[in-house]
Amino acid sequence: MRYLPKSPIERQDMLAAIGAKSVEELFSRIPVRHRLREALKLPGPYSEAELIEYFKDRSRENSLGYSSFLGGGIYRHLQSVITETVIQRGEFLTSYTPYQAEISQGTLQAIFEFQTLMCQLTGQEVANASMWDGSTATTEAVLMAERVTKRQRVLVAYSLHPQYRDVLRTYVRNSQLQVEEIGFGGDGRIDLEALEASLREDVAALVVQSPNFLGVIDYSPELAERVHRAGALLVVAVSEGVSLGVVRAPADADIVALEGQSFGLAPSYGGPYVGVIATREEFVRQMPGRLAGQTADAQGRRGFVLTLATREQHIRREKATSNICTNQALCALAATVHLTLLGKEGLRELAEQNLSKAHFALGELTKIPGIRRAFDAPFFNEFAIVLPQPVETVNRRLLTHKIIGPLALESSYPTLGRHALVCVTEITSRKQIEELISALRTVLAPDP
């Protein structure tokens, strides 16, 4: 087998050295009746060429050749050759969690740079070395708010990503936390009256997403102020990181839970992505996940180490802040490289292109009779429209035009029948937008 570096005779020599007659003997502690006699029924072994062929065959059964207007938490953005080149270097790809600082400075410094970038993006003071994704980061942010405030009621905006809400529900089901959902108003923002009504002294946190799942920007310093008045924390979830290039940072939030997929990570049918938690310095010891910190060696040379480890499971065990063990180091590195390449100007430009294309698309769409904008609050690269026909029907027909239509909101929001969430990023070309428009005109045209 090409991955195994031993010749049969070397194996025999090693067995002889051990003093075992057969490799069978090495498994002597496994009761014989539990030992497999027959080989496992697995396909393979495949050569490299066969492997590539198998996956190419699968890739042809997917969406190649379609243009897409899907967002809803996962966004198609430009990637870069340099990012791929860097994260495929064996020294990054095949290294372990940097517990041995002296021979892990590469990963550690990169994490430190990642933490810095995340703070700059979110306007927060500290950020961790990454979480699994936006949904788990948001959940961990809520658990963290509970630890900080020692309160156990959490208010969650109904416009928070439906799947994020699901994950939160799964995690808190067996805790003391109670979760209440706060609806959204006509403009797509959180319903302030409803919020006022529920925002009492026993509330640990309010969780909003911004831009929220309906596309509208929901964070504002005023919102933070309201929440703080009740002694609660404001948790802001950001699933479209690129927005932060042009949209005001949630600096007054207490905890920001970010999904970093937009920073150079492929959609990859569900993962891996990279979540982040950013917060105030004063809460750092309540924050889950790994942290890289700056320090020095005996000669005073700057170096980096994983620090504040006492929060983590391998030391706290049942008292840990979370059971998280792995983070998403390689994805965080990809984001670090990608953001470094974009730089200050690149990110701003990228964000503005998204903004322009989305507004162009909205303008063109609403020219079509029967289509109107659903919410009028400001948005970034995603917006909801109302169609004259059921979204499923429209989308099914769009497929014949090789177009994956906008996301139907009704499945997650029963009251939003015929509502569709359109996503347009820098990689959506004007041509694709115009094709969508003409396809829609055909699709929506009354059958003769």
Place this chain on the structure above:
Amino acid sequence: MGKIRKASTHVNQNEGLIFEKSSPGKRAFDLPQLDVPAVDPQKALGVHYRAGGVGGFPEVSEIEALRHFTRLSTWNYAIDLGMYPLGSCTMKYNPRVNELVARLDGIATEHPLQPEDLSKGCLRILRLLETCLLEITGMDAITLQPAAGAQGELTGLLLIRAYLQSQGNARSKVLVPDSAHGTNPATAVMSGYLVENVKSDSDGQIDVERLTEQVTDDVAALMITNPSTLGIFEQRISEIAEILHTRGAFLYMDGANMNALAGVTRPGDFGVDVMHLNLHKTFSTPHGGGGPGAGPVAMKKILEPFRPVPVLVEKEEGELALDEARPRSIGRVKAFSGNFGVLVRALAYILAYGPGIRQATEDAVLNANYIRKHLEGIFELRYSLPSMHEVVFSDALQKQKGINTMDIAKRLIDYGFHPYTTAFPLIVPGALMIEPTESESKEECDLFIEAMRAIAQEAALVPELVKQAPHSTRIGRLDEVAAARKPVLRWKGSDSSA
């Protein structure tokens, strides 16, 4: 001082933080021409507009960016450079073809919310991986959703809890052996259970007699790692399973050490009810400096109805689909359909071996025992039962000279190896936990043995040399106390850089 054959000192490029290289106006990225009218962000966003972009973001050129990260990379040790004997971490070779297939157009480019008719390829990949993992574990059902081992553990316990609740009593306790990995107790608490420790006997095996007393009607499950973190197979495992089952409790297995079992025996056959697999361990998806991973959970039929959504199902027409409507499900543990990219790599790894995966297991166990044989007596072997894929020594013999496991580990760096796992499991004071994996040649194992023997001699003759180690790295041992007392967790401008 011992002869260092594998490594020699080499020049390292010094490299500051990327922010320190930044100079306004430089750029490393050009966007395509905007092909629609530009909107005025100020107008479009109003009060939400972020004037002036992100303060502090670096501004460098492409070559500087590439060099920066390339230089950083040279400060890392990696499997591609040599043996990584980290016990319980299973640092094995990460085949490059797996990286290629995970990046194919039509694989990496697929959106998790796209229509199922346009995702047949992805769904078939998921289904084949499920089938393979079930065959390897001997279980009945599986979920590929969990994002990592720790989340797999949580999912597993939530499944157990959901089942018990459906029977009217969720029970209150989860038993965890004192040799367990730290995630076990942490997870048990997260899933709403109290943790009770189970003592190991003098052989480091579960004390079955005591266990029998501990398993009351209030115990939901025992979380066991098999082989244990000592690298020893729990011989009375099916007996343990029976004890639990007669009390209506479950046997949860931490699959961290599946590397020692694949193709040789199956947890499903020796009484395990539910287990998670760390795809980044046994199934070689890259650790990438600490993730991403994936933690599928395999289970017996009885737990199947509670699997987290979405669940991969086959519709009447044989079409695969992701089913969200599962009334008895524990819910969703992660947004979207699992860490698909990681799952792809794991499948590629399994297909490359096919049934031959047994050979990988045999070689892993062979390597561990070969190393054990040559280091026995030189390092104390606290628990002497036969080893599987890893062996745990203690630093007792070196302690006499004031050398502890961490010192030895650090000195190993000078010999060109990554340290083994230190100070774990907790039941072995001053543990040296060594797992070579199947990826190491006899030659590499011999070099490692030679290095360890040399260090043992140094510890006896020139202890200071070992205590001060490493001597050949870019920087010496770092001041972790200072780092923890006055945490510096981000770059705050040149003032904070030492």
Place this chain on the structure above:
Amino acid sequence: MPIEYPRTGGLVAEHKAVRGGVGIFDVSHMGDVRVRGRGLGAGLAAVEHITMNNAARLAAGQAQYSAMLYPEGTFVDDLIVHRLGEDDFLLVINAGTREKDVAWIQENTKGFDCEVADWSDAYTQLAIQGPRAADVIRKLGYAAVADLSTYWFAYATICGRSDILIARTGYTGEDGFEIYVPSDIETSEDVWRRVLEAGREFGILPCGLGARNTLRLEARLPLYGHEISQDINVWEAGLGRFCKMEKGEFVGRAALERMKSALTRTLAGLEMVDRGIARDGYRCQDEAGNVIGHVTSGSPSPTLGKNIALAYLPPEFAALGTVVCVQIRGQKLKARVVPTPFYRRPRGQEPGGGKGHSSAPR
């Protein structure tokens, strides 16, 4: 290994199973000696020095019939030399002579920077022999069996066990294989059981020493202490084909050089004319009753239905067709000198490739 397995048929049935189908022998008693160089090429040099065939001509994965000789050019033992690697050899020697052989090898390789290890106890050696042997091996999981030529070997996964050394060698005159299985009871028994299972459809029988002897006799394969011994030299035994004088120095070469011309006896095949079985040690006489030689092996031939024997005779009596007498229990019974081997594997049963044929004793 027992003489025969009466419950499953006994000697003759076993013999016929191997000629017509397949049989399995437990030949674990054979000795296995590993000779491996420490210095460059030392292992090869050592093997070249102690064996008469040309080991240098072996590729890794190839084996050859050969012999170890005393300085007098007579036999220490015959053996099969397997080349495991560039400088790494496995010598498979006879059971009866194992201790003697190992000691002799150690003694005679002293001058070489090589390691000599007795691996006999590490293996259970099983011989699977007969025209259907290849089918059995294929069924046991070695699909590529057809590519394995006679006197070549490979490491294969059979009976679910990887790295099993499997050689296309044998001692029956049939196509066949010898497999080297880890010698722990559990593994050995399991493999034996699986071979019998796999062979059932081909009528496999477990075979004993009796069948092994009649089979090798029909094929004129020498047995130590009979056709070869410390009193018999290579030329007499008619094994010159495996003695490569041209390869240069080796133990016994000088003596063989001298004796080449003066051949006083040669191994001949006899077929009894009168009814009677010539046994090993019986005297051979001329018409006048002068003792001219002796029988080395003799037995009824289950395949030919005749009584056959091998005997050392003076060259002038060894011509085909010559009639000699064998002294059997006081009687002088006639026997005729016939061509050997008495039995030749029928055409069409030759396994493919044939790379190694020249090195197989015939």
Place this chain on the structure above:
Amino acid sequence: MTYPAALRYTKDHEWIGVNGELGTVGLTDHAQSQLGDVVFVELPKSGAKLEAGKPLGTVESVKAVFEIYAPASGEVTEVNDDLANAPEKINQDPYGAGWLVKLRLSNRAEITGLMDAEAYESYLAGQGASC
């Protein structure tokens, strides 16, 4: 001397010095040496009610966390804020600058139940601890 006679000690290695109604609480020299370099201390706010034997806070080193248990019941009157910036004082001066909290004792009887220096040292010896 490592264990001042004026103080009383707990099995969890806290000390308490009593002065009338007031008690001062800290960690023993043994505790700090076992713990190693202290990097962080978590203490209650003053005014907090403490219950004997219940956790009053935590103290952390780089690789370990320890619960601090209240040696006696009472209300916290003062907290050693210096420790926030200089936790090393617990290592340097466990019975002086390294004190943790002062409290107004609600039940003096609890004190008599604690060990004196001699008892504590023999307790440590029994624990196999080297002092």
